Amino acid sequence: MSEAAAPNSSGSRRRPELAVLQELFPFYFSMLPSGAIVEVGDRWAGLAPEVAAGAGFFVVFELDRPSGLTDVAKFASRPHDIFLFRLKSRPEYWIRGQFIPGGKVSDSSALLFAGGPWLTRLKDLQTLGLELRDFPPHDTRGDMLVVLQTHESNAADLRSLALRLREELKLQKSLQGQLRQIQKMELVGRFAGGMAHNFNNILMAIHGYAALALMRLTPGDPLREWIQRG
Amino acid sequence: VFGSGLIGRDGRQGRFDVYGLINKAVEGMVRSKFGDAAWHRIRDAAGLPDEPFVSMEQSPDKVTYDLNAAASAELGISPEAVYEAFGEYWTTYTAEAGYGELMRSAGKTLPEFLRNLDLLHTRVKMSFPHLVPPSFTVTDETADSLVLHYYSSRQGLAPLVVGLLRGLGDRFGVAVTVSQERVDHPTPHEVYHLSWKPKSQMPGS
Numbered sequence: 001m002s003e004a005a006a007p008n009s010s011g012s013r014r015r016p017e018l019a020v021l022q023e024l025f026p027f028y029f030s031m032l033p034s035g036a037i038v039e040v041g042d043r044w045a046g047l048a049p050e051v052a053a054g055a056g057f058f059v060v061f062e063l064d065r066p067s068g069l070t071d072v073a074k075f076a077s078r079p080h081d082i083f084l085f086r087l088k089s090r091p092e093y094w095i096r097g098q099f100i101p102g103g104k105v106s107d108s109s110a111l112l113f114a115g116g117p118w119l120t121r122l123k124d125l126q127t128l129g130l131e132l133r134d135f136p137p138h139d140t141r142g143d144m145l146v147v148l149q150t151h152e153s154n155a156a157d158l159r160s161l162a163l164r165l166r167e168e169l170k171l172q173k174s175l176q177g178q179l180r181q182i183q184k185m186e187l188v189g190r191f192a193g194g195m196a197h198n199f200n201n202i203l204m205a206i207h208g209y210a211a212l213a214l215m216r217l218t219p220g221d222p223l224r225e226w227i228q229r230g
Numbered sequence: 231v232f233g234s235g236l237i238g239r240d241g242r243q244g245r246f247d248v249y250g251l252i253n254k255a256v257e258g259m260v261r262s263k264f265g266d267a268a269w270h271r272i273r274d275a276a277g278l279p280d281e282p283f284v285s286m287e288q289s290p291d292k293v294t295y296d297l298n299a300a301a302s303a304e305l306g307i308s309p310e311a312v313y314e315a316f317g318e319y320w321t322t323y324t325a326e327a328g329y330g331e332l333m334r335s336a337g338k339t340l341p342e343f344l345r346n347l348d349l350l351h352t353r354v355k356m357s358f359p360h361l362v363p364p365s366f367t368v369t370d371e372t373a374d375s376l377v378l379h380y381y382s383s384r385q386g387l388a389p390l391v392v393g394l395l396r397g398l399g400d401r402f403g404v405a406v407t408v409s410q411e412r413v414d415h416p417t418p419h420e421v422y423h424l425s426w427k428p429k430s431q432m433p434g435s
Contacts, residue, residue: 150286152328
């Protein structure tokens with residue numbers, strides 16, 4: 001019998017079972033009701049090496065939700081809850097997943113954590129030293145990051161369109177102001193032109209009658225000087 | 231690299247749409263390499279309004295064809311050369327457009343990246359629902375060469391892939407030599423014979 005198919009006399013997982021678990025949940029870990037971690041997926045080494053066999057759950061993690069649970073033994077009573085907790089060494093990121101009772105072959109009271117880091121930006125991968133390949137193909141988190149990035153790009157497009165629209169509205173408003181000013185000036189010009197025309201008509205009449213008066217006056221008449229001054 | 235694949239099908243027979251991200255990249259390439267004035271002339275010649283492209287908005291593929299033709303006329307280079315220049319530009323543009331991490335995750339070396347091209351396109355398809363991505367496979371791999379097979383429902387984009395490969399060469403610090411041939415049997419597709427050398431080994435480097 002090969003080593004891979006050997007019976008599980010030591011209480012640890014058989015190699016094929018472990019390989020499948022690693023492949024499906026590379027960020028898995030199992031722990032005892034005491035909170036002692038007894039087995040971890042291979043991706044933890046890159047993300048948070050302190051998450052290793054022998055570490056305590058509440059030593060390396062801080063539970064966020066469900067709130068109020070301080071005893072790992074009670075995690076088993078919440079098999080349908082989403083667990084959110086933070087690495088104490090990297091509190092800006094969540095770990096998301098579920099705890100499944102019976103998480104270790106030799107101890108049915110152990111809990112298996114199936115989940116992993118919860119990211120919302122592609123660039124967080126690099127910050128955490130991860131790559132999309134760290135998430136197995138069945139795990140949609142990698143694709144969700146791409147979807148979120150696309151939405152972020154869309155939001156950037158919309159911001160850019162809104163900015164351009166604002167600038168064009170501002171320009172339009174300024175042009176409308178200029179147009180109103182031009183129209184106002186044109187109106188004033190037209191009014192002044194009309195006034196000048198009317199005034200000119202009156203002047204023409206005054207000049208005409210003055211010329212006629214001059215023709216009627218004798219050369220020595222004192223009124224000639226007054227008329228000529230006008 | 232998904233530049234050659236950001237082309238969707240709208241359900242009507244033989245009609246494809248292009249996602250705005252592609253036309254944005256064409257605009258970016260022209261503006262960065264030839265200046266804003268050249269872009270305005272190309273846009274006017276293609277009969278497009280002075281409006282920004284929106285990444286997720288689809289437009290008929292005629293828009294991209296018209297842009298290619300106008301760019302070819304304006305820049306005095308062949309339409310194939312425009313596609314090639316675009317392909318080369320695309321690898322840097324995707325990083326600017328926020329997909330740098332996606333590119334980074336696809337591989338640390340040129341051959342690794344090319345082996346992951348199909349997966350990359352599958353991931354992108356999740357975000358671009360009408361995307362009809364091309365398919366890539368790698369065969370005949372050696373330490374410094376491989377054969378890349380490119381299957382696409384679109385015609386005429388083969389030069390774009392040549393540009394993409396050159397751009398990827400720059401990304402991974404290698405000088406790429408590419409030759410291309412069309413294979414009609416059993417499935418029609420483009421075949422690229424690729425070899426590369428580290429740029430540090432190139433004369434004059």
